[in-house]
Amino acid sequence: MAVGENEAQAVQLVAQALQLNEAGQAEDAAKALREAGSLAPQHAKVKEAFDIIQSHNAIHPLLRLCRTWVDERSEIAGKEAVSYLASSAEIPAEVATACLQLLLENRKHLALSLADRVAAGLLRQCAGAKAFLAQRLSECATLVFEEFYELGDGSASALSNIVLDVLVWSHESIRETNERDVFQLFLAKLMEVGHDHDGKALKGIARLLAADAERLYGLLDEETFDAILSSLDNRLPIEVRSQATMATAKYLEASEADGQKYLLNFIQNRIARQQNEDLILAFSAAAAVFPLVPSIASSLFLTEGFVPSLVPMLQKKVRSDRVEQAALFMLSAACLDSACRQTIQKHCTPWLQSVVQREKENISGHAAVILSKVLGAEAQAANGSTVKSGGNDIAERLKQMMVSPRLGDQDASIEGLAFSSSQPEVKDQLIKDSRFLETLVQRLNTKNGASKESPHNSIVTFGILTILDNLTRYLPSLSEEQKKMSQLKAYANASPPTVQQSPLDLDAEVTARCSVLVNSTALLPVLSRSHKNFSASSTALMLSILLSLTRNPRIRGKLAQQGAAKTLLQTYTSIAGTLPEDHLSRYTASHALARLLISIDPTLLFPPSGSPPLTSAIRPLLSLLDPPPEATTKTNLSTARDLLPTFESLLALTNLASTPDPEVAEQITRLATPSMEDLLLSNNALISRAATELCCNLTSSASGLALFASPTADAKRRLHILLALADAEDVATRRAAGGAVAGIVCTEGGVKNVMEREGGVERLVCLVEDEDEGCAIRGLVALGGLANVEEGREKILTVEGLERVKEVASEGKGDVKSLAEEVLKVLRARIVDVVD
Numbered sequence: 001m002a003v004g005e006n007e008a009q010a011v012q013l014v015a016q017a018l019q020l021n022e023a024g025q026a027e028d029a030a031k032a033l034r035e036a037g038s039l040a041p042q043h044a045k046v047k048e049a050f051d052i053i054q055s056h057n058a059i060h061p062l063l064r065l066c067r068t069w070v071d072e073r074s075e076i077a078g079k080e081a082v083s084y085l086a087s088s089a090e091i092p093a094e095v096a097t098a099c100l101q102l103l104l105e106n107r108k109h110l111a112l113s114l115a116d117r118v119a120a121g122l123l124r125q126c127a128g129a130k131a132f133l134a135q136r137l138s139e140c141a142t143l144v145f146e147e148f149y150e151l152g153d154g155s156a157s158a159l160s161n162i163v164l165d166v167l168v169w170s171h172e173s174i175r176e177t178n179e180r181d182v183f184q185l186f187l188a189k190l191m192e193v194g195h196d197h198d199g200k201a202l203k204g205i206a207r208l209l210a211a212d213a214e215r216l217y218g219l220l221d222e223e224t225f226d227a228i229l230s231s232l233d234n235r236l237p238i239e240v241r242s243q244a245t246m247a248t249a250k251y252l253e254a255s256e257a258d259g260q261k262y263l264l265n266f267i268q269n270r271i272a273r274q275q276n277e278d279l280i281l282a283f284s285a286a287a288a289v290f291p292l293v294p295s296i297a298s299s300l301f302l303t304e305g306f307v308p309s310l311v312p313m314l315q316k317k318v319r320s321d322r323v324e325q326a327a328l329f330m331l332s333a334a335c336l337d338s339a340c341r342q343t344i345q346k347h348c349t350p351w352l353q354s355v356v357q358r359e360k361e362n363i364s365g366h367a368a369v370i371l372s373k374v375l376g377a378e379a380q381a382a383n384g385s386t387v388k389s390g391g392n393d394i395a396e397r398l399k400q401m402m403v404s405p406r407l408g409d410q411d412a413s414i415e416g417l418a419f420s421s422s423q424p425e426v427k428d429q430l431i432k433d434s435r436f437l438e439t440l441v442q443r444l445n446t447k448n449g450a451s452k453e454s455p456h457n458s459i460v461t462f463g464i465l466t467i468l469d470n471l472t473r474y475l476p477s478l479s480e481e482q483k484k485m486s487q488l489k490a491y492a493n494a495s496p497p498t499v500q501q502s503p504l505d506l507d508a509e510v511t512a513r514c515s516v517l518v519n520s521t522a523l524l525p526v527l528s529r530s531h532k533n534f535s536a537s538s539t540a541l542m543l544s545i546l547l548s549l550t551r552n553p554r555i556r557g558k559l560a561q562q563g564a565a566k567t568l569l570q571t572y573t574s575i576a577g578t579l580p581e582d583h584l585s586r587y588t589a590s591h592a593l594a595r596l597l598i599s600i601d602p603t604l605l606f607p608p609s610g611s612p613p614l615t616s617a618i619r620p621l622l623s624l625l626d627p628p629p630e631a632t633t634k635t636n637l638s639t640a641r642d643l644l645p646t647f648e649s650l651l652a653l654t655n656l657a658s659t660p661d662p663e664v665a666e667q668i669t670r671l672a673t674p675s676m677e678d679l680l681l682s683n684n685a686l687i688s689r690a691a692t693e694l695c696c697n698l699t700s701s702a703s704g705l706a707l708f709a710s711p712t713a714d715a716k717r718r719l720h721i722l723l724a725l726a727d728a729e730d731v732a733t734r735r736a737a738g739g740a741v742a743g744i745v746c747t748e749g750g751v752k753n754v755m756e757r758e759g760g761v762e763r764l765v766c767l768v769e770d771e772d773e774g775c776a777i778r779g780l781v782a783l784g785g786l787a788n789v790e791e792g793r794e795k796i797l798t799v800e801g802l803e804r805v806k807e808v809a810s811e812g813k814g815d816v817k818s819l820a821e822e823v824l825k826v827l828r829a830r831i832v833d834v835v836d
Contacts, residue, residue, distance in 0.1 A: 085121035093128020120154025369416035524562035624649035650690035738778030
């Protein structure tokens, strides 16, 4: 190519490179420029374009956006800067520093919310920005604090994060000094306005106390702690109160005696003034600290004269809904303590009942919640009889709140009904209200498929599940031994031996309530959609509910149709903890799954082409064969093991073993054998029977036959157990054992093991003579299998088997007679020297 042509093409490429660079396509521009340089490296336009592009690209994109935003007041550029930060691109330290300086110098001319987002983003992901802030704080903490505090919540939060980040500071002593300075500046901000309505200062105080309370708590005095306690005012936004609660908790934990003294002074002094504003603050603080320091709060609450004087003061001296509401919040929180509940019941019940009757729903609803707590199942008289003081009326009020469109009313009613629904009369009242049940179940739906519940939603969910658990829970069945033990303990304690059981809590009534829930609500579909978002405690309640629902065989089909089996299996696999509560939840899920697999064809619950596979149900069922976790012992009456889960698991495994998939039987055989051997010898006849039936079904598979027919000592020992069980008192056990042996002797190894077992053939001959037709048929099939082998025929003759089979053939009826005749034909045809 000629020189002139090269230069012309290079000029075109230069123009293209400049256009690409302006469009922000830096890589394409550089490529075009390199091509131009290869064609005409000394051309002036190529050198000029190179200088232009290099100069332009020397400015970092984020810094360019910030300059455009500041210089041109372009909020679009500011928003693009926020988006750039969200992309997690690496930002050089000098760029981050320059951007922060630009924001701080021009903050009065910028939209603070946007500036706060950019500054917070820089300080969150850029080490250079953190180092810049740390250096500035060391030089002039007060000025820098004011600058960043003014920007907004994100930048203010960054201040507390920076002074806690040990990697930012050159020496720990420098960090500690700045930490103290920033903490005191947050306290000063809180004190400036008395209340920190936007929560910025409280958030910083709470964050620093949560991380380093032991070092910082001494910087608070009674006045500053007073300001924090004042921020517990129930009229303030929940975000502010939550930060004040955290700060209060951490300060009380670290300060001990001083903090307790300041708290008591705060509440007592304000109550003594009996001014509305002071009472609201005192009651709000008391309500907030009850869950934090119940011993301190209850000691104040139980101070002589405190509660008895409360109601007269509210009735005569105070005429304010706000004060009454704050007092109700305090009483509700005080119900955490049993002594406080009793005091409220004694001195406040008439007043609370009068408040319930008012038309002001918010106040009357909270009064109903308190009454439900103090008059619920936990508030019982010493003789064990439930206190009955208008419980149905309270429940009716709470039900009305539940169907109210106001969410706050619904939440309060859920809390109250979680307590009162433990009373039999209230259970009966709730289950008959279809509108209430539908509303309750629908509140379980989590919003927008969130992966995690908010703390508020988690509390609401737990309350709803508590109500449903109360409605569906069966009372524990006591054995005769446990009843006697209960009587002995009652005599020793000089108390009545038993508590009168309400007819509404009989098993038939609970079963009826379970049926109503399944048939008239969308409970199972809602649980199937929402259970992945439940907390551990809510999950435990859900599993308790499902266990109760699956107790009734009549509704198991509908439960299965609505996805109960899949929900149980998913829940079982999702619980990964090792705490006793985690073991208990897995055990409960397995038990409920076993009940479904007893009544329903397993291939319908877990279709061959579906997910999860049928084999995924095996391990949960096997977990029930071993003793339950300690947490399942809910009574001190006896430590006897509850064998019902084991029994129902064996029935479910037997059902699984009958499916055509050979992998199912193979897995059960491989995993269940050790436990199954022990259960065959159980003292409990039902357990022994169920284990024998499982063995019988397993012998229809190659792996199951190998357990008894292989030439090993273990196989011979297991066969000996089956032969012994063929002589059990229980007819069903004899049938199952005979059926298993009948399958085993169809194999050469099985025949050999029976022959080698002393008394083995004789046991089968005895089974032929069994009064039960099923046992006799199984014995004849087994004997027929032995008759096909020469050694078997000889052994049958030595125990007079021929004569005994002839007797059965002559006296028997139906299938027994015909089958005995078939066995005789085999014996006669193969024993040459035998005559009629």
